[in-house]
Amino acid sequence: MITLRDIYKVFQTKDGPVRAVDGIDLRINEGEIFGVIGYSGAGKSTLIRMVNMLERPTQGEVTVAGRNLSQLHEKELRKARQEIGMIFQHFNLLWSRTVRENIAFPLEIAGVKKPERDRRVDELIKLVGLAGREESYPSQLSGGQKQRVGIARALANNPKVLLCDEATSALDPKTTDAILDLLVDINEKLGLTIILITHEMHVIRKICHQVAVMEAGKVVEQGPVREVFRKPKEAMTKEFVKQITEPEETADAISHMLAESPEGKVVQLTFVGEETERPLISQLIRQFDIDVNIVQGKITKIQAGSYGTLFIALDGKPEQIEAAIAFIRSKQVEVEVISHVE
Numbered sequence: 331m332i333t334l335r336d337i338y339k340v341f342q343t344k345d346g347p348v349r350a351v352d353g354i355d356l357r358i359n360e361g362e363i364f365g366v367i368g369y370s371g372a373g374k375s376t377l378i379r380m381v382n383m384l385e386r387p388t389q390g391e392v393t394v395a396g397r398n399l400s401q402l403h404e405k406e407l408r409k410a411r412q413e414i415g416m417i418f419q420h421f422n423l424l425w426s427r428t429v430r431e432n433i434a435f436p437l438e439i440a441g442v443k444k445p446e447r448d449r450r451v452d453e454l455i456k457l458v459g460l461a462g463r464e465e466s467y468p469s470q471l472s473g474g475q476k477q478r479v480g481i482a483r484a485l486a487n488n489p490k491v492l493l494c495d496e497a498t499s500a501l502d503p504k505t506t507d508a509i510l511d512l513l514v515d516i517n518e519k520l521g522l523t524i525i526l527i528t529h530e531m532h533v534i535r536k537i538c539h540q541v542a543v544m545e546a547g548k549v550v551e552q553g554p555v556r557e558v559f560r561k562p563k564e565a566m567t568k569e570f571v572k573q574i575t576e577p578e579e580t581a582d583a584i585s586h587m588l589a590e591s592p593e594g595k596v597v598q599l600t601f602v603g604e605e606t607e608r609p610l611i612s613q614l615i616r617q618f619d620i621d622v623n624i625v626q627g628k629i630t631k632i633q634a635g636s637y638g639t640l641f642i643a644l645d646g647k648p649e650q651i652e653a654a655i656a657f658i659r660s661k662q663v664e665v666e667v668i669s670h671v672e
């Protein structure tokens with residue numbers, strides 16, 4: 331559906347060239363929710379803005395629905411962009427227009443006649459859950475409602491792709507969840523392909539099928555969310571996964587355990603899907619002559635099922651501990667022995 335091939339973007343600044351995107355290849359399948367995560371300055375905005383050519387790549391090709399956008403002239407590009415909707419962190423609404431008029435705006439530009447425009451706007455208002463607020467102005471809406479207007483406006487011309495540029499970063503956690511639910515809903519109802527950029531792993535966890543991790547203009551790791559959560563390879567990815575698995579108190583509790591029992595071991599177990607439902611710990615205690623202390627545990631929902639992490643401290647004879655760890659590994663659970671806390 332979308333391919334980015336060998337994409338570079340170099341900005342010339344008075345301090346010299348800035349390589350915002352430094353050689354990226356990505357393939358995004360139709361109907362997928364594809365997340366790009368990275369810290370500020372990683373190049374995420376620049377990357378997503380190249381998908382609709384708001385930013386032209388210095389080098390490389392962008393293909394959307396079989397059309398190579400890098401070769402199009404302004405006029406053809408304007409037409410191609412109707413297939414790609416976009417929403418923004420700060421909504422970018424027209425403040426002097428009502429909700430209805432904001433949503434109708436892209437339809438006016440596309441030359442859609444008034445009766446058809448009205449019908450379409452009614453449909454969109456229903457889809458995003460804004461019934462009753464049609465005549466309000468953006469200043470009279472909450473952040474979540476403003477983003478609903480942004481989403482309705484982005485969908486007005488029936489795009490195949492929706493780009494979300496930090497679309498929930500200005501919202502509180504509850505409103506963020508409601509907007510993410512809406513994105514999943516339209517992804518499923520309309521078969522829309524969604525690319526989103528974010529610095530919050532929670533957003534990736536909740537709705538994405540695939541994730542790419544960006545650092546200094548490059549994609550350092552990518553794959554299905556489930557796999558990346560199960561086995562993050564790069565340090566940057568591990569840091570992001572930690573955002574949702576490990577509250578700060580865990581580090582203290584682990585340090586304490588390590589200090590208390592130098593012979594024992596603290597291990598982090600990672601479960602995905604059905605594995606989260608098996609009674610692993612009770613089997614462990616029954617089969618091995620060890621003590622098991624639970625330090626911290628959490629099960630969360632991801633797009634593709636459940637994902638759980640559990641920190642446990644094992645105490646006993648070294649050979650019993652080793653055997654217990656081998657037993658856990660044989661159950662398809664990821665095991666990491668923690669020897670120090672960062």
Ligand SMILES: Nc1ncnc2c1ncn2[C@@H]1O[C@H](COP(=O)(O)OP(=O)(O)OP(=O)(O)O)[C@@H](O)[C@H]1O
Pocket residue numbers: 341342343348349350368369370371372373374375376377
């Ligand atoms: N128009 C521009 N001119 C010069 N440099 C730019 C321009 N746009 C972005 N950059 C630089 O490119 C790099 C990547 O920026 P970008 O905004 O894509 O990152 P980001 O991951 O989206 O971060 P943020 O979330 O803070 O926007 C940064 O070093 C930034 O300063």
